Amino acid sequence: MIVDARNGSIVTVLVGPERPRPVRRDHVGLLPRRQRTPIGRDADVAALAAAIRGGGPVQVWGAAGVGKSTLLRHAAWLLEPGPDGVVFLAPTHGDVGDLAQEIFEACYDAPGYAPARGELRRLMAGVRVTVYVDNADFSPAQLLELLDAVPDATFVLASSARSLGNDGTAWEIAGLEQAAALELLARELRRPLRDGEVGAAVALWRAAAGQPLPLLRAAALTRFGPDGGAWLPRPGDVPALLPSLLDHVGADAGVMGVLRLLATLGDAELAPAHIGALADVPDAAGMCERLSGLGLLLATERGYRCTADAERAVRARLSRPFPVDRLCAYLTAWAADRGTAPAEVAAQARVLERAAELAERAGRSDLAVGVARASSAALARSLRLGAWGRLLGRGWVAARRSGDRRAEAFFLREEGVRALLIGRRVVSAVLVAEAAWLGRELLKGGGGGGEAAEVPAPEALAPEVPLPEVPVPEAPLPEVPSPEVPAQDVDVVSYMADNGYTPAEPPVPPDPWGGVQPAPPAPEFGPPDIGTPDVGPWTSWAGDGAASGAQAAVGAGTAGAxxxxxxxxxxxxxxxxxxxxxxxxxxxxxxxxxxxxxxxxxxxxxxxxxxxxxxxxxxxxxxxxxxxxxxxxxxxxxxxxxxxxxxxxxxxxxxxxxxxxxxxxxxxxxxxxxxxxxxxxxxxxxxxxxxxxxxxxxxxxxxxxxxxx
CATH class of the missing domain: 2.40.128 (Lipocalin)
Structure with a gap:
């Protein structure tokens, strides 16, 4: 498939000797970022090592802030890797297909190649790597699909709830023991506990149920006190630790700008370079690392995000979120820039999804269309087909709301290509046919819909300049009857509107954290099922990949001669x-x-x-x-x-x-x-x-x- 960001994607078939021939790597070493050694987790590390040696998948689970991610990252560095190496992954969305592709790319040298499910299983057979997966909040069915994709790997998973059956080892991670909690407090205070503090430290440990995050915040708040903090907070102050920390950092406009931005993005992890550009702070990486040390941010492989409770506290403290028009303008320009690598866009896919969602909730579907269309080509080339599909679905819904029929046709056609790549050939044919019909109607009507806004160069984006308004049709288009296809009924609207996410509805009454003030509503443009042949539940057509002998692979971005x-x-x-x-x-x-x-x-x-x-x-x-x-x-x-x-x-x-x-x-x-x-x-x-x-x-x-x- 050669991706064309303006005109859309086209697919060709590779058969026989033309098909890619992946080369297996001699050894795999995809490790997480280094961190300090966790305190009080020696027994958990030993249990992990024993479970891995015993064979079968391993799952650790527990509440947020208990230290699952820290334990998993430490184990990935410390424990013996599998015979063929180690892979650490921290997905931001529970898409098993994208995760399996990441594992394949770590184990094989095959640029631009996405094997079909059956071919992937064949290639990964005999690859004995240990795969650590953080944020592995999969259903039992998804987990089984992942394990089947890499049959000879040993999986070590961290999740918020148990989903592993009896064919593996699973246990809940509890809070720290008393001695470990006191050691953690001393380390974070950067001094030994003073006389008279031990009793307060034990009381804090009990009030925090041994969870490391409240203890880390208590130590940070103590350091803000006179002379490095004379006394630890009292146990009754545990609920007030987070507001008190925000009081101390709130005087710094740069810090609050970063927290406003990340609280607006919710669970999306943003890279420091983007944080610095959007929040206008010179050393975003250093600032985010300090905020992480205060227990306000979480550091991941893709960037930083607010902890769940810090996000809520920041939203309660600030009256307005980060401006969604500025956010979308920046991301649209960045994703469309030819210098932006597809892997970079894929790493920020959750941020792009969140920005489009915020634009929809603010009544600015035109901004959501811009973000989704600008990022479509790069996500396709990155071969993260799950993330690509979610952006296409969101973009299509936004295009219908804004009356941009040209963009609607684009998203339909791209989803038709994606459906083909994942083996849904009947769905693909219907979607591309629908896109062709829309294109013909546009030609007959001299445009027939909103033109997508031109994407400005990144250097042309002033801090507070929104994207230009997108024109919409002046009148509804006529109702068009759909042809009936015997025994093959594809409901295009249902398929696109449920493409891996729940469409965002503008808040009523307006939520200040939904984004900018809504733009004037676009007129309706026709019946909900324009040109829609209705073809049965699409899940019944999910095959084992594309047509026999045809596999997905990314080209250089230009057509063949x-x-x-x-x-x-x-x-x-x-x-x-x-x-x-x-x-x-x-x-x-x-x-x-x-x-x-x-x-x-x-x-x-x-x-x-x-x-x-x-x-x-x-x-x-x-x-x-x-x-x-x-x-x-x-x-x-x-x-x-x-x-x-x-x-x-x-x-x-x-x-x-x-x-x-x-x-x-x-x-x-x-x-x-x-x-x-x-x-x-x-x-x-x-x-x-x-x-x-x-x-x-x-x-x-x-x-x-x-x-x-």
């Missing part, structure tokens, strides 16, 4: 960063439903026909046994050709294109055999002379949508 884009399909599509299968020539992913022109009469072959690959043909009679076929190419626009013949068989020459440039590659032969009842027809295509032979989806079934005469 000449006819290479057509190898292996009616017309293979080259889209922007990953490789798999899609069809988009005259047969395949295109649709003409909702044309305002008079419908052709149902005489002989004439009428409206829907393809099992998701496209639509409009056929009209030109004369005795001569017919014109009109179809809308998903990339290169309207296509037409003629069919002639009789007694149920018709032939013609169909235009073929290099879909990366829309340059003509000649004409390929089309053969149509009409069933005796006139209700269905079988179509077979052949590539033009001099082009590679058609190998994938070279046949299609047409179903008539009107009654034959």
């Amino acid at each position: 000449g006819g290479s884009a057509l190898s292996g399909a009616l017309a293979s599509v080259i889209v922007g960063g990953v490789l798999a299968t899609v069809v988009a020539a005259a047969i395949g992913v295109m649709a003409l439903t909702g044309d305002s022109d008079p419908e052709p009469e149902s005489t002989g072959l004439a009428g409206t026909w829907v393809m099992d690959t998701g496209g639509v043909w409009e056929i009209s009679a030109d004369g005795q046994d001569t017919y014109s076929v009109a179809s809308d190419n998903a990339v290169c626009g309207l296509t037409s050709f003629q069919l002639t013949g009789g007694e149920g068989r018709f032939t013609g020459m169909q235009p073929w294109y290099d879909l990366s440039t829309c340059a003509s590659l000649g004409e390929g032969e089309v053969t149509l055999d009409l069933a005796s009842d006139g209700a269905t027809a079988e179509v077979e295509v052949a590539s033009p002379p001099g082009q590679p032979p058609c190998e994938i989806q070279c046949t299609a079934t047409l179903t008539r949508q009107d009654d034959p005469l």
